[in-house]
Every structure is written in C-alpha cells, then in structure tokens.
Amino acid sequence: MAKNKNTEQKIFDAATELFMEKGVDRTSVRDIASKAGINLALMNYYFRSKENLFDAIFTNLVKENTKDLLKILDSDLGLEEKVRKYVDAYIDMLTSNPLLVPFFMAIIHRSQEKITQMKVISNLYGTEKFSQQIVDEGKAGTIRRTDPSHFFVDMISLITFPFAIRSLIMDRNEMSEEDFNNFIFERKEHITGLLLKCMKEC
Amino acid sequence: MAKNKNTEQKIFDAATELFMEKGVDRTSVRDIASKAGINLALMNYYFRSKENLFDAIFTNLVKENTKDLLKILDSDLGLEEKVRKYVDAYIDMLTSNPLLVPFFMAIIHRSQEKITQMKVISNLYGTEKFSQQIVDEGKAGTIRRTDPSHFFVDMISLITFPFAIRSLIMDRNEMSEEDFNNFIFERKEHITGLLLKCMKEC
DNA sequence: TATTGTTTTAAACTAGATTTTAAACAGTTG
DNA sequence: CAACTGTTTAAAATCTAGTTTAAAACAATA
Known part of the structure; x- marks a missing residue:
C-alpha cells in the first residue's frame, strides 16, 4: 500500500509538471512514464486514461x-x-x-x-x-x-x-x-x- | 493561377477557424482538409508543414x-x-x-x-x-x-x-x-x- | 499535338500515441 | 505452503496523425 501511494503520486507529480510546462497535448504518456520512472502501462492502471x-x-x-x-x-x-x-x-x-x-x-x-x-x-x-x-x-x-x-x-x-x-x-x-x-x-x-x-x- | 490563390486561401481560412476554435494541437491536417474541401496532400503542397x-x-x-x-x-x-x-x-x-x-x-x-x-x-x-x-x-x-x-x-x-x-x-x-x-x-x-x-x- | 509546369488525387509510409492483455512479482492470509 | 491480492512489467494491438510519393488531370503555350 505504501508503494502504491508512492507510484500513483509519482505519476501524478510528473504529469503535473509536464502538463504545466509543455501543455497537455504536447505531453505524451511516454514522457510522463519516463519522468516518473515507471512503466508505461501504470498510468492506465492508476488513472485509466490520460x-x-x-x-x-x-x-x-x-x-x-x-x-x-x-x-x-x-x-x-x-x-x-x-x-x-x-x-x-x-x-x-x-x-x-x-x-x-x-x-x-x-x-x-x-x-x-x-x-x-x-x-x-x-x-x-x-x-x-x-x-x-x-x-x-x-x-x-x-x-x-x-x-x-x-x-x-x-x-x-x-x-x-x-x-x-x-x-x-x-x-x-x-x-x-x-x-x-x-x-x-x-x-x-x-x-x-x-x-x-x-x-x-x- | 486563379485557382491556386483560391485553394491556398481555402486552406488558410479553414485552418484559421479550426485553430482558433479547437486549438492547434487538437486540429488534425485531415480536419483542415475536410473543412476546406480539399485533398489532404494539398496542405503540404502549399505550406510544407502544419x-x-x-x-x-x-x-x-x-x-x-x-x-x-x-x-x-x-x-x-x-x-x-x-x-x-x-x-x-x-x-x-x-x-x-x-x-x-x-x-x-x-x-x-x-x-x-x-x-x-x-x-x-x-x-x-x-x-x-x-x-x-x-x-x-x-x-x-x-x-x-x-x-x-x-x-x-x-x-x-x-x-x-x-x-x-x-x-x-x-x-x-x-x-x-x-x-x-x-x-x-x-x-x-x-x-x-x-x-x-x-x-x-x- | 506535344510539351511543360502546375495542381490535384489516392495511396503508402512513418512515427508515435494510447490502450489492452497477459504474465511476473511480492507480500499476506487462510 | 498454497491461494490470493494488489502491483508492476513487458509486449503487442490499435489507432491516429503528419508527411511523402507517384501518377493523373489540367491549363497554357509553342
């Protein structure tokens, strides 16, 4: 459960930064995954969609x-x-x-x-x-x-x-x-x- | 030469409207072509790139x-x-x-x-x-x-x-x-x- | 009519994005 | 320990978008 919160939060934080900086449409899920240091599919696991x-x-x-x-x-x-x-x-x-x-x-x-x-x-x-x-x-x-x-x-x-x-x-x-x-x-x-x-x- | 100006202008106008309405990144070249009533490739022919x-x-x-x-x-x-x-x-x-x-x-x-x-x-x-x-x-x-x-x-x-x-x-x-x-x-x-x-x- | 340059079309290509699926892993509990 | 749960990973399927190509249609002209 600890790691759970952690990963979810990492995705959330990385995406927040990227969205604010480059804009939502110019940020890919890959960008988010790589910035958060997680696997591509985890975004979907936690948030269902971009x-x-x-x-x-x-x-x-x-x-x-x-x-x-x-x-x-x-x-x-x-x-x-x-x-x-x-x-x-x-x-x-x-x-x-x-x-x-x-x-x-x-x-x-x-x-x-x-x-x-x-x-x-x-x-x-x-x-x-x-x-x-x-x-x-x-x-x-x-x-x-x-x-x-x-x-x-x-x-x-x-x-x-x-x-x-x-x-x-x-x-x-x-x-x-x-x-x-x-x-x-x-x-x-x-x-x-x-x-x-x-x-x-x- | 007449038709040239015409097509170029049609692309330009259609794209202007769409960009303003939906945003550049949410407007596809196909949207533009269909709104302007022209072939997809003409956008590239006249403007080289989006x-x-x-x-x-x-x-x-x-x-x-x-x-x-x-x-x-x-x-x-x-x-x-x-x-x-x-x-x-x-x-x-x-x-x-x-x-x-x-x-x-x-x-x-x-x-x-x-x-x-x-x-x-x-x-x-x-x-x-x-x-x-x-x-x-x-x-x-x-x-x-x-x-x-x-x-x-x-x-x-x-x-x-x-x-x-x-x-x-x-x-x-x-x-x-x-x-x-x-x-x-x-x-x-x-x-x-x-x-x-x-x-x-x- | 043959030639040339321009404009248009349809199709293919490429790259990349999102989503899905299935399998691996770790920790927990019965 | 075996079954279960939640989490993570890897790979593949799908889809969308931008760009490129090659050939056809057209117009003007020599």
Missing part, C-alpha cells in the same frame, strides 16, 4: 491554489483590508508558481465545454459575501456605489493577466526572472491603490 | 488585428482622448472576434520560445511615443507621474482579460452572448474612467 489523469490534476491544482484566497474573501475583514490581503496573497501565490496562469489560460481554450461543468471551477469566482459587502458599503455611502461583478473582474484582471503574458513582458523589457518579480512586487501597491481609489471617491 | 501553416496564420492574425490599435497609440491625440479611443477600438475588435484572446493565450503557452522571436510580436507592445507622452505629461504636471509600463499593463489587462475568461464569466452569471457583450460594453466607460481617474489626481 484525460482522466488530466482531470484529476486540474481539479487538484485549482483546489490547492484557491482555498486560501477564498477564505480571505469570505472573512469578516473590512473591504479595504480585504482587498489588500487578497491582492497580496494572490500575487504571492502566482509568483511562487508562475506557470499556473498561462497553463490555466491554455486549458480554458482547450477544454471549454468540460471546464464550466467541473464544480471546482466555482472556486475561481468571488464569494457571495464579498459581493454583498460591496453592495452594502455602497448603499451605506462608505464607498462609491460599485458593481461587484465589474469590480471583481477588474481585480483579477489586474492581478493575473501580467502572469499570462509573462514571457512577453520579460522579453520586451529585457527582464530577468528577478526583474519580473520586482515588477510584480511593485504592482501589489499599485493595484491596491488603483482599486481602492476607484472605490472611494470619484 | 507548423509552417500555423506560423503564417498566427503572424497574419496578429498583424491584422493590431494595426489600427498601433495607429491610435502612435497618433498625435492627447493622452485622455488617446486612451478613450484605444479602449474603445480594442474592445470593439475583441467583441467581433471573441476567440482571439483565448487562442492567443493558448499559443503563448504552446510556443513560448518561438513566440518571442517572431518580429510581429512587437505589434503587441505599446509604442515609444505613447510611453514618452506619459512621462512628459507626468513631468509637466498635467497628470500624476506614472510608470508607463505599469500603465500599459493595467490597460491591456483590464481590456483583454475578461475575454480570456469569457466562458467562465458567462457561465457564472448565466449570461447569453448578448449579455456578455453588454457587460463588455459597460466596461468601455468603466475602464476608461478607472484609468483616467488614476492618472489624474490621487
């Missing part, structure tokens, strides 16, 4: 990387503090895993129909509580009346898009990885400022 | 869809008017071709190394003139001092990202195509407002 393996990996990636973020949106913090923390945590997460956004973008295109049906996808949306908070504070006059769906889209656009075009930004500005991380680090303040300013007065 | 055909298509797509936008950034308009026009034109372009961003995102992931080397890619960056304008007006005090690279990234993030996650937004908010287009239409004002406000005073 597509099945992909589903498991994708679900896992989304779940792992969104749970902390959801907690923030669903917490009892005030709006300003909440936005600050969310931007900060999201950018930290993506910085430590810069392939995540490009991979995810590619998957959206690859598996359109399938993806909206996976229930884990709901993790990617803002929470009910967060939306309500924006509406409430708008009514109360603490902030300018704001459409939560636009606000949320603004927020994730500003946070995630630069990672989607990371290679282009780096190329254009002749940035090293470190330069890019600095650029992104600057954006934490920048984005928070932008969002909060727009929220407050107009 | 990858070659892809390069031609990709270059063409970028060129066609960026030239008007570049003109705006490079024009003699004032900054405010320029941003307004750019946002407007960019969103119109993407609305009439909603697969463009998802496709492009997938390609970034698929062809990382290759893509930064294609010279047509420079079309995607802001122009020198535009950056200079932001710096100049910052110094002159017309606007708040702003880092052009952050500003440009903000702008394209806000404009394009919603198209990248179009299917998710539609799914989440139970939107029809028309609903989505309205949502995006609202964003024209919204984005321009956001960018200009942030540019002006703080």
Whole structure:
C-alpha cells in the first residue's frame, strides 16, 4: 500500500509538471512514464486514461491554489483590508508558481465545454459575501456605489493577466526572472491603490 | 493561377477557424482538409508543414488585428482622448472576434520560445511615443507621474482579460452572448474612467 | 499535338500515441 | 505452503496523425 501511494503520486507529480510546462497535448504518456520512472502501462492502471489523469490534476491544482484566497474573501475583514490581503496573497501565490496562469489560460481554450461543468471551477469566482459587502458599503455611502461583478473582474484582471503574458513582458523589457518579480512586487501597491481609489471617491 | 490563390486561401481560412476554435494541437491536417474541401496532400503542397501553416496564420492574425490599435497609440491625440479611443477600438475588435484572446493565450503557452522571436510580436507592445507622452505629461504636471509600463499593463489587462475568461464569466452569471457583450460594453466607460481617474489626481 | 509546369488525387509510409492483455512479482492470509 | 491480492512489467494491438510519393488531370503555350 505504501508503494502504491508512492507510484500513483509519482505519476501524478510528473504529469503535473509536464502538463504545466509543455501543455497537455504536447505531453505524451511516454514522457510522463519516463519522468516518473515507471512503466508505461501504470498510468492506465492508476488513472485509466490520460484525460482522466488530466482531470484529476486540474481539479487538484485549482483546489490547492484557491482555498486560501477564498477564505480571505469570505472573512469578516473590512473591504479595504480585504482587498489588500487578497491582492497580496494572490500575487504571492502566482509568483511562487508562475506557470499556473498561462497553463490555466491554455486549458480554458482547450477544454471549454468540460471546464464550466467541473464544480471546482466555482472556486475561481468571488464569494457571495464579498459581493454583498460591496453592495452594502455602497448603499451605506462608505464607498462609491460599485458593481461587484465589474469590480471583481477588474481585480483579477489586474492581478493575473501580467502572469499570462509573462514571457512577453520579460522579453520586451529585457527582464530577468528577478526583474519580473520586482515588477510584480511593485504592482501589489499599485493595484491596491488603483482599486481602492476607484472605490472611494470619484 | 486563379485557382491556386483560391485553394491556398481555402486552406488558410479553414485552418484559421479550426485553430482558433479547437486549438492547434487538437486540429488534425485531415480536419483542415475536410473543412476546406480539399485533398489532404494539398496542405503540404502549399505550406510544407502544419507548423509552417500555423506560423503564417498566427503572424497574419496578429498583424491584422493590431494595426489600427498601433495607429491610435502612435497618433498625435492627447493622452485622455488617446486612451478613450484605444479602449474603445480594442474592445470593439475583441467583441467581433471573441476567440482571439483565448487562442492567443493558448499559443503563448504552446510556443513560448518561438513566440518571442517572431518580429510581429512587437505589434503587441505599446509604442515609444505613447510611453514618452506619459512621462512628459507626468513631468509637466498635467497628470500624476506614472510608470508607463505599469500603465500599459493595467490597460491591456483590464481590456483583454475578461475575454480570456469569457466562458467562465458567462457561465457564472448565466449570461447569453448578448449579455456578455453588454457587460463588455459597460466596461468601455468603466475602464476608461478607472484609468483616467488614476492618472489624474490621487 | 506535344510539351511543360502546375495542381490535384489516392495511396503508402512513418512515427508515435494510447490502450489492452497477459504474465511476473511480492507480500499476506487462510 | 498454497491461494490470493494488489502491483508492476513487458509486449503487442490499435489507432491516429503528419508527411511523402507517384501518377493523373489540367491549363497554357509553342
């Protein structure tokens, strides 16, 4: 049973890396087997098919990387503090895993129909509580009346898009990885400022 | 010679559609041939290889869809008017071709190394003139001092990202195509407002 | 009509990917 | 120890995709 978990995990891990790096369709089962150091047929033994393996990996990636973020949106913090923390945590997460956004973008295109049906996808949306908070504070006059769906889209656009075009930004500005991380680090303040300013007065 | 152009174009068009819809790696040469209504071997006759055909298509797509936008950034308009026009034109372009961003995102992931080397890619960056304008007006005090690279990234993030996650937004908010287009239409004002406000005073 | 260059067709080739099957192995339990 | 179970391996079958070939059809022209 120990070796079992082990092999299954090895396949899972190797495939995760390869899928993120080269894309699902450009990764063969042979690549996975050789990277995991296992026999070709074991992929099938544990996951039945490549597509099945992909589903498991994708679900896992989304779940792992969104749970902390959801907690923030669903917490009892005030709006300003909440936005600050969310931007900060999201950018930290993506910085430590810069392939995540490009991979995810590619998957959206690859598996359109399938993806909206996976229930884990709901993790990617803002929470009910967060939306309500924006509406409430708008009514109360603490902030300018704001459409939560636009606000949320603004927020994730500003946070995630630069990672989607990371290679282009780096190329254009002749940035090293470190330069890019600095650029992104600057954006934490920048984005928070932008969002909060727009929220407050107009 | 007439039929020549015709066949070549038929292949080109069919492949463009299929690549955008299903992705390059999930489109087979046989799919292309059957959609174009031509013989399998003609793809090779005209384009030598699938990858070659892809390069031609990709270059063409970028060129066609960026030239008007570049003109705006490079024009003699004032900054405010320029941003307004750019946002407007960019969103119109993407609305009439909603697969463009998802496709492009997938390609970034698929062809990382290759893509930064294609010279047509420079079309995607802001122009020198535009950056200079932001710096100049910052110094002159017309606007708040702003880092052009952050500003440009903000702008394209806000404009394009919603198209990248179009299917998710539609799914989440139970939107029809028309609903989505309205949502995006609202964003024209919204984005321009956001960018200009942030540019002006703080 | 014969010739030449171009375009089209059908079939073959090649390589590689996924999946299936059957056998080997190791550990456990009756 | 023998039967059983879960795991692993090896080999083969199947299928799919990209590319190549060779010959036929076509068009223009000398």
